[in-house]
Amino acid sequence: MSTVIKNGTIVTADLTYKADVLIEGGVITQIGPDLKGDEQLDATGCYVMPGGIDPHTHLEMPFMGTYSSDDFESGTRAGLAGGTTMVVDFALPNPGESLLDALKRWDNKSTRANCDYSFHMAVTWWGEQVFDDMKTVIEQRGINTFKHFMAYKGALMVNDDEMYASFKRLAELGGIALVHAENGDVVAELQAKLMAEGNCGPEAHAYSRPPQVEGEATNRAIMIADMAGVPLYVVHTSCEESHEAIRRARMQGKRVWGEPLIQHLTLDESEYFNPDWDHAARRVMSPPFRNKQHQDSLWAGLQSGSLSVVATDHCAFTTEQKRYGVGDFTKIPNGTGGLEDRMPMLWTHGVNTGRLTPNEFVAVTSTNIAKILNCYPKKGAVLVGADADLVVWDPEKTKTITASTQQSSIDYNVFEGHEVKGLPRFTLTRGQVAVHDGEIRTQEGHGKFVAREANTVVNKALSTWKELTAPRPVERSGIPATGV
Numbered sequence: 001m002s003t004v005i006k007n008g009t010i011v012t013a014d015l016t017y018k019a020d021v022l023i024e025g026g027v028i029t030q031i032g033p034d035l036k037g038d039e040q041l042d043a044t045g046c047y048v049m050p051g052g053i054d055p056h057t058h059l060e061m062p063f064m065g066t067y068s069s070d071d072f073e074s075g076t077r078a079g080l081a082g083g084t085t086m087v088v089d090f091a092l093p094n095p096g097e098s099l100l101d102a103l104k105r106w107d108n109k110s111t112r113a114n115c116d117y118s119f120h121m122a123v124t125w126w127g128e129q130v131f132d133d134m135k136t137v138i139e140q141r142g143i144n145t146f147k148h149f150m151a152y153k154g155a156l157m158v159n160d161d162e163m164y165a166s167f168k169r170l171a172e173l174g175g176i177a178l179v180h181a182e183n184g185d186v187v188a189e190l191q192a193k194l195m196a197e198g199n200c201g202p203e204a205h206a207y208s209r210p211p212q213v214e215g216e217a218t219n220r221a222i223m224i225a226d227m228a229g230v231p232l233y234v235v236h237t238s239c240e241e242s243h244e245a246i247r248r249a250r251m252q253g254k255r256v257w258g259e260p261l262i263q264h265l266t267l268d269e270s271e272y273f274n275p276d277w278d279h280a281a282r283r284v285m286s287p288p289f290r291n292k293q294h295q296d297s298l299w300a301g302l303q304s305g306s307l308s309v310v311a312t313d314h315c316a317f318t319t320e321q322k323r324y325g326v327g328d329f330t331k332i333p334n335g336t337g338g339l340e341d342r343m344p345m346l347w348t349h350g351v352n353t354g355r356l357t358p359n360e361f362v363a364v365t366s367t368n369i370a371k372i373l374n375c376y377p378k379k380g381a382v383l384v385g386a387d388a389d390l391v392v393w394d395p396e397k398t399k400t401i402t403a404s405t406q407q408s409s410i411d412y413n414v415f416e417g418h419e420v421k422g423l424p425r426f427t428l429t430r431g432q433v434a435v436h437d438g439e440i441r442t443q444e445g446h447g448k449f450v451a452r453e454a455n456t457v458v459n460k461a462l463s464t465w466k467e468l469t470a471p472r473p474v475e476r477s478g479i480p481a482t483g484v
């Protein structure tokens with residue numbers, strides 16, 4: 001069966017033009033005028049864009065004594081409802097667990113996905129087993145991205161020596177390092193101090209994680225990555241201090257990318273001062289929301305290209321789960337949702353305000369990350385041969401975000417009450433219509449794993465440069481070289 005999207009305007013990261021799109025067998029087979037298909041989708045007045053890719057989700061994640069509430073079924077359904085057609089989740093090994101055993105658990109959970117997905121592998125401890133497993137994960141499982149938590153001391157955090165060892169191994173294998181950049185030692189001290197002083201509420205979560213802890217860790221990760229010779233992707237960049245480090249590194253030619261979240265772009269720290277404990281705790285995430293100056297910095301980064309991708313870090317906990325931290329903010333499970341809202345919120349606050357062009361919107365929600373992760377143009381493109389992961393975007397469609405109509409399984413929405421203008425008319429996952437003019441038609445289990453090869457063009461360029469500039473002994477006549 002074929003499907004044709006008619007009368008729309010195609011918007012990619014670099015082009016805008018009128019054409020129909022024909023889809024057969026889940027892929028785009030023709031782009032041009034007057035195409036015909038068995039099923040017709042009317043895109044009059046709409047943009048036809050690559051579906052969103054959210055490179056940062058935690059679905060059914062074991063964390064802080066519980067599991068995040070959206071699983072691969074509800075999470076990907078939420079994504080599709082908002083125009084996202086691929087998610088990348090983090091496989092987290094327990095201490096001492098092999099990377100491959102952790103992946104088996106993620107394989108089992110992801111069988112329920114409604115859209116395509118991939119995994120990043122987390123390095124949560126270091127040893128010979130991890131060193132060996134990394135090669136298998138890259139070469140046999142098609143995962144080229146490895147995350148390192150510089151925070152969550154006593155749980156997921158790795159130290160500098162572990163991080164350097166892992167980064168060097170990644171450089172050797174052609175992988176990409178990811179970091180959650182916060183100084184976990186300083187955060188732990190600040191948490192203890194605040195609690196001892198009677199600062200126990202959700203606002204203290206923000207006090208315990210000032211921009212400096214993020215700026216310091218981002219700088220450190222950039223320098224360690226540079227010494228190891230590995231490309232670096234900094235997740236959830238929330239503040240000027242971290243952005244500044246990324247911006248400077250990029251200007252120096254270092255291979256570094258930054259990923260702001262839609263939450264940090266559109267919500268601010270005043271949420272934590274809300275007199276309602278539940279309201280504030282529901283917004284506890286790391287890094288915390290910041291002030292307007294930091295938000296302006298993030299927007300400017302997207303405009304200028306010093307920041308590359310907008311994600312969600314979707315990690316949704318119910319109010320009941322958040323209440324584990326009543327009386328002790330350090331026990332509030334960290335995380336917020338956003339999968340359904342990322343694209344409409346970014347369009348509303350980015351494109352409708354003139355901060356982003358529609359093409360830049362496509363770049364930061366889909367194409368840039370597809371290139372970084374090495375799944376372009378299968379994903380992130382409107383091209384013949386690409387997967388038909390598409391969103392037919394109606395720039396006139398409006399709604400007020402509310403938990404009562406959302407797909408996510410939690411009982412609130414951090415964007416509750418926000419008006420958005422710009423929403424999907426249709427969302428297609430490999431050619432299958434998952435959202436049809438407001439009606440959800442997702443199919444559990446439709447999603448397939450997207451394998452991604454290592455040794456991307458960026459890896460190759462960086463290793464060529466590092467080889468060229470490697471320290472070399474100076475040949476001196478009459479003095480024999482020694483050493484092992």
Ligand SMILES: NC(=O)NCCC(=O)O
Pocket residue numbers: 058180284285286287313315334335336
């Ligand atoms: N971000 C957050 O608060 N929770 C999810 C885990 C992480 O990414 O740090």
Ligand SMILES: [Zn+2]
Pocket residue numbers: 180235236286
């Ligand atoms: Zn994180």
Ligand SMILES: [Zn+2]
Pocket residue numbers: 056057058313315
């Ligand atoms: Zn995360």
